[in-house]
Amino acid sequence: MDTRHVIDTFVDFFTSRGHQRITGSSLLPPPGDPVLFTTSGMHPLTPFLEGRPHPLGGRLVNVQRCLRTTDLDEVGDPSHLTVFEMLGSWSLRSYDGPQSLRWGYELLCDGFGVDPGLLHVTVFGGDDQVGPDVGSLETWRSLGVPVELTGSENWWSNGPTGPCGPDSEMFVWTGDGPPTGTPTTDDRWMEVWNHVMMRYRRHEDGGLTPLSDSTVDTGMGLERLLMFLQGKRSVFETDLLSPWVDGLPWDVSEPRLVVDHLRSGVVVIGDGVTPSTTGRGYVLRRLLRRTLTTLWRENGSYTLSDLPEPLVRSTLTHFDQRSDRVFDVLEEEERRFRSLVTRGRGVVSRYRDPLTEQDFRYLHETHGLPRDLVVLLRDL
Template identity: 40%
Template sequence: MTSSELRSLYLKFFESKGHAIIPSASLIPENDPTVLFTTAGMHPLVPYLLGEKHPAGTRLTDVQKCVRTGDIDEVGDASHCTFFEMLGNWSLGDYFKKEAIAWSFEFLTSEEYLGIPKDKLYFTCFAGDENAPRDEESHDFWRSMGVEESHIFYLPKENNWWGPAGVTGPCGPDTEMFIDTGKPACGPDCSPACDCGKYLEIWNDVFMQYNKKEDGTFEPLAHKNVDTGMGLDRTICILQGKKSVYDTDVFSGILETISELSDGKHYGDDEETTRAFRIVADHIRCATFILGDRNGVTPSNVDQGYVLRRLIRRAIRFAGTLGIAEGQLSKVAEKVIEQYKDVYPELEENREKILSELNLEEERFQKTIKQGMKEFEKLVTYLKENVIPGKSAFRLYDTFGFPVEFTVELARERGFSVDMEGYEAAFKKHQEKSHAGAEQRFKGGLADTGEQTAKLHTATHLLLACLKKVLDPNIIQKGSNITAERLRFDFNFPRPVTKEELAEIEKLVNQAIAEKIPVVCEELPIEEARKAGATGIFDSKYGDVVKVYTIEGWSKEICGGPHAANTGDLGSFKIKKEQSSSAGVRRIKAVIAAPEA
């Protein structure tokens, strides 16, 4: 079975069970300040898990593109990837454990679908704790499917509990499905909780039946939800009988392109070469999706842009070890676009941006390397001993972007060594500071900040309307990101916006706020929404029935996010910054202040 066949089969199966197929949401969360990227299928659906009505109904299924970069340094081994696709099906207050478990079992074992032998499957259920009882219900449903008792394990919260996505929000016990890899048990207590490799997780059914509150207590949700996730890359690896996701059809074409560009190197030549192939393949695939996303960002020194820059530069560095010439990585991105464009058409639509940004970042990185070389030469000139201090090596990395591997290599050539313990200590200290800062900036979950983000979302609609009035009626949204503190909005415009124009835009937005206009939401078939004059360049992401938010006299937009009930709730609007985002795209950052009592 190919990855394309698995995607199609999964969606068709759940469509046959009454689920509406919805498109993947953006990789850049529009309304969730708790994460930089969409890291799970449930993130874009949190408002609906909390009770908001989804225009497609109460049964949904999708393939969600995701990015997780917490283990970026582990990429290169057999299993870690930064970008992946998550197959999911959802019940929003509709069916619950019985149906979810029965359908999971049918899809896994039926010859019509995956046809995995029943005796190779194992299952886990929540063991219970002081906050929630033992999940005997899931256990009993698996037994009713004919699963042997010896194939079911009760595990604690660290293994069988999901959520919340932030500090507060929807969460609950889960039941997980594993396949026996055939490896021997590591001991008498061997279970799916082990890391011995005998059991490999293939699917996860989360039963969201609680809401975690700020005080740490759990309350039952008014509507119980089901959130499931099956990783496409990992599942196809199992189905194709491969030892690594990089050995599957997901990566085969990309790896072939890297080989063609390399200096006679091939995937599998040796451990070091294989690792470099995997890093380049994974990082360029991930960077291509981030750049090509409808809310796509560009390389920078903060937030998503920083992660993107790190991915590209790490790919460039390892491409160099394979003998790939400067400026050739865009050809790897072209292969990614070719492979995925039918599933994710935004990649083809943003092809020019993806390739140009990759080439630009490579040019910048080469300049960084030259600057780092100069600083390195200065450093070794003044050293009294032949050991480069860890703090100095970290400064080269942190201030000049000079990879520590380059420092070690150059030092070795000159008869120096590097105090790596000191470097690791400085790096760890920096990480702790960054982590603390991120926690401060992204603290809380969507449930904590929903009201503020809803107001900022409404302010974004007003901003777009006023940009069209003041600058050009053909302006469209090129990207949007909202945290609890500010909105960030990207739009097509060929030049910097003048101070006078910004003042006029700000004045108009505040005029719309002062008029205290109701924000009216309607659910309409997409064609009817278009006929009514609703705009929305990204309307294909919402499905056949869409939500249209109207601010009479100002804006009528197709949108999936939460909104204020009245423009008067926004208080006051202030533009904080206007700058370039990428070629032909400008970016505005703005804030709102609470209305005066």
């Protein structure tokens, strides 16, 4: 199944069951939201998960693009990306958690053709405040899916206070042989879908009170699902990302980092952000300069102007973005960074190896030279 087929299958499944599709069309949260970027499919729906009626009703589905800077250092492994997409479904006081799990099983096995023998799930096993999630446990046992009971790993909260509750995570087996172990004992079990049952509110004193009406929030990573369905070893081998890997015009030792950061940068620019020294613009600047640092460590003549235009256009089309300014932004940021490198080379050359933490801090705070750039300048 290619990307378009997977998305359509997911959305059609839930719309045929009374869910209304909502837009997930921007990385930028609404005005007044303190976060820089949308980090999950549920984030824009927080007010409705807390009780406000949604204008489209109690059953919703969407595809939300997200950005997480917390994963920057993990980019390059088989499954982490900076910009990614979440397939989400919601019950706002419409149906319960067991119904959501049954539909999840049906979609994975019948809709996407996943072998039930390659499934394993985890369920909240209880703690000193709340007992085991019996409804989820009985549902999975009735479906014949093996269950592992856990503690805090299957308890979801949106912060120290507010709505929270048990969740049930669905895993698929990615190993070569028959499944072995459990999700917490064998990392070849890859999580693809989480179903959160928000049944409680946590207060400042740590106490819990049951909510009068519970909600269900589910989220499934599109790229990880594609990786499994297409039989690939990493998200970078899927039909969504392999054109970037194959189309890079440069010979680099870290192609996954370059692909992730450049593609993410294109999407951020497509949502109207420009590089700057603070906020969203600084995140974009960091992505682009980490890319350039990686490229120039290989060859100082590499330039973003060599990026094939079809790669950029296909990404903008996938995210329904229309921007004619992407290359202008990329080239202007490269010009600024190259100027900084030229100036910084003379500054860094005055220091002897090994550089101390105090040296790195002074170079950053006084001369605006981040650690990655300083290390690059020492290598050039």
